[in-house]
Amino acid sequence: MERQQDPTSSDQTSYLVQRSSPDIEGFCKEYPLRRHRFEDESNKGALQCRGDWVEFIGPITRWGCCNPWEGNFAAVVLPFCKPERLAIISYILEYAFMYDNVVESAAKSTLNINADNIGLDETEYRTVRSTLGSKQIQSKMIIELLSIDKLCAEVVIDVWKTMIATTAKLDKARPFSSLEEYVDYRIIDTGAPFVDALMRFGMGIRLTSEEENRLAPIVKPCYAALGLANDYLSFDVEWQEFQSASSGKRTMTNLVWLFMQWDQVDVQEAKRRVREVTNQYEDEYRERMEAFLAKDGRGNDKLKIYLHALGHQIPGNVAWSLRCPRYHPELCDDASALLERGRKESKGEAKDQETAHDIPADDSARRPSESDDSCSASSSIWSVSKRSSISSAPSDNSEPWSLEQVKLGDEHLLAPAEYISSLPSKGVREAFVDALNVWVMLPDRTVAQLKSIAQTLHNASLMLDDIEDSSPLRRGRPATHTVFGVGQTTNSANFLLIQAADQVRQLGDSRCMDIFMEEMRLLFRGQSFDLYWTRQGECPSEEEYLVMIRNKTGGLFRLIARLMAQKDPFQNHSLHTSLESLAGQLGEYFQIRDDYKNLTEEYTGQKGFCEDLDEGKFSFPLIHALFSRPKNLQLRGILQQSRISGGLDISLKECALHHIREAGSMEYTEKTLSVLMDRIDDSLRSLERQNGRLNWILRLLLHRLKV
Secondary structure (H helix, E strand, O other): OOOOOOHHHOOOOEEEOOOOOOOEOOEOOOOOOEEEOOHHHHHHHHHHHHHHHHHHOOOOOOOOOOOOOOOOHHHHHOOOOOHHHHHHHHHHHHHHHOOOOHHHHHHOOOOOOOOOOOOOOHHHOOOOOOHHHHHHHHHHHHHHHHHHOHHHHHHHHHHHHHHHHHHOOOOOOOOOOOHHHHHHHHHHHOOHHHHHHHHHHHHOOOOOHHHHHHHHHHHHHHHHHHHHHHHHHHHHHHHHHHHOOOOOOOOOOOHHHHHHHHHOOOHHHHHHHHHHHHHHHHHHHHHHHHHHHHOOOOOOHHHHHHHHHHHOHHHHHHHHHHOOOOOOHHHHHHHHHHHHHHHHHHHHHOOOOOOOOOOOOOOOOOOOOOOOOOOOOOOHHHOOOOOOOHHHOOOOOOOOOOHHHOOOOOHHHHHHHHHHHHOOOOOHHHHHHHHHHHHHOOOHHHHHHHHHHHHHHHHHHHHHHHHHHOOOEEOOEEOHHHHHOHHHHHHHHHHHHHHHHHHHHOOOOHHHHHHHHHHHHHHHHHHHHHHHHHHHOOOOOHHHHHHHHHHOHHHHHHHHHHHHHHHOOOOOHHHHHHHHHHHHHHHHHHHHHHHHHHOOHHHHHHHOOOHHHHHOOOOHHHHHHHHHOOOOHHHHHHHHHHHHHOOOOHHHHHHHHHHHHHOOHHHHHHHHHHHHHHHHHHHHHHHHHHHOOOOHHHHHHHHHHOO
8 A cells, every 4th residue: 555645754745944943932842833835815704704704694703714924824823724725714714713713603503403504693793784695605615625635625624513512511700629530621712623634625635433532641632732822822802801891701712811710819820830830741642643653653644744733733723822813903004015015926927826825933022912802804806805716716636626617796786887987076966865865854764875876877878988988088087998898888787777777776765767678768869869869860850859869968966856756754745846957957056057168168177078979979069050050061061971980170160169169059058057957946945945955955956067
């Protein structure tokens, strides 16, 4: 039989971290510290878990496995895992860290031990958004484990179930009378057996029941050393919390505290004793392991590999804990910057890598643990993760995960929408919502929903309009389709229309959806005539044009007014009719004003000089010029040339503009706008009298729109 290669004695998956002393802050003397060569997989898994947490459960307030100085928790505690299994292991550990530690998560859980999944009791999830989301994440973890290595995965699941069943009976407020009693408790409380099972899964090691029983007395001191080192490193923050007036605690589950109570010593002496006891367990594990491998386990490569790997958890745990952002919130910002920089550098070097490169460990500048409090949620992606798939970029020698686990993000779908949204905007529609609400007085939440609907629809219409009109500019910047292409922009705009419909649905009134559909039909009908006239070169009458813009441009203003009226709890029909009329007038004014501005120098920088002439559109001034001078063959010839060549040079535009002005069309448009504004002002004053309240928001909006 071929001898099994020992990853613990080679640089196959990890490298030895050089240290300036044989111990680490008085712990793990002569225990070599190693760090996984594929640490980026660890960060990738942690990143994915955090993204799923945000998606399924809610905001993240804790730092987890990542540590840019000493290495990701999985990378230094489990340095011999197969690279292709490191991501899912880190994912699971990150999930466990969300609950402070593995066992606190289990203690808050209920479990049907006969079921295949792990279900949590929703009564214990008062601070998270969704119990179902927790079950989603847990189910995903189990599926991933089973898809990679079913036999090893079953061990992990069984250990998890056993831990839940055991810790559910533990009393964290119980008094402890002896060190041995506390150590037995702490071994389970820290979740050491579960991390052990994860390590075996990561290495592909399966122990028989007989082997587990034989090794139990050997591995126990290792588990103890891990738990007591954690007591030492976490005591400061626990002590600070314990002393706070708001804690309400009477005891601490920490050996430092117990020594203080048992022997009436101060903190420093108690910590010295904890370190001393921990060192004894470290020595005991090494001695028992060496004795076993020299006698009963001699020649058993599998058990040798397993025991050596287990021993490497001891220095990895200490090194990681001494300078991890999770225990040192003051390091969160620096850690975020380092990890984000590494992630970006990695992206530049290899497209299939989304996380940071290994950062060499350093024993210098370590500080004792100060805090386990939450880190700022604004600490880049390492505090609130993006949504990326663990399995999106497996290493060359990885076992591919099922395609069902690959997630495609929304970045390409939303990029055009985000671009158009980022362009300068006057915010007319949002201001219109605020103005009408002076009289309707809807709650803030509904107002925010209506503004979002207006913005979503407006952005969708801008993207589609620019495509249909072949406009190169929008708000002084390249039009969206010139940046992302026609296909991607169209797809994004269509998605926004669906999103807007969903936002209307969330208003919780079926009549609102009816209103939405009615106005959308009118909007698209109006746009169809605008496009038809442009393509066919058929000039509409002024009356036809006004009806078109009432449907098209007025539609969004009218939609806002009608939705607000529908959500008005007082159902003042007279008010609603007046608001709808005002919205129609404002939409009509807005479009004619836009037509006028397009033919003035003021508008040149935003949309291009006389862009409507390039597009072959029949604007309000042009329609007047063509009908008032039906025999102006020069103007008609210029318009025909625009349709043939797809645009006009500056000289032809200036010539066309000269004919429009000569026909008195610009002055006519100015007068029309003035008449419309007078009507709008009359409607405003009427509404103010009707409601007994002046509307300064609407007054300011109209003032800004006046030509």
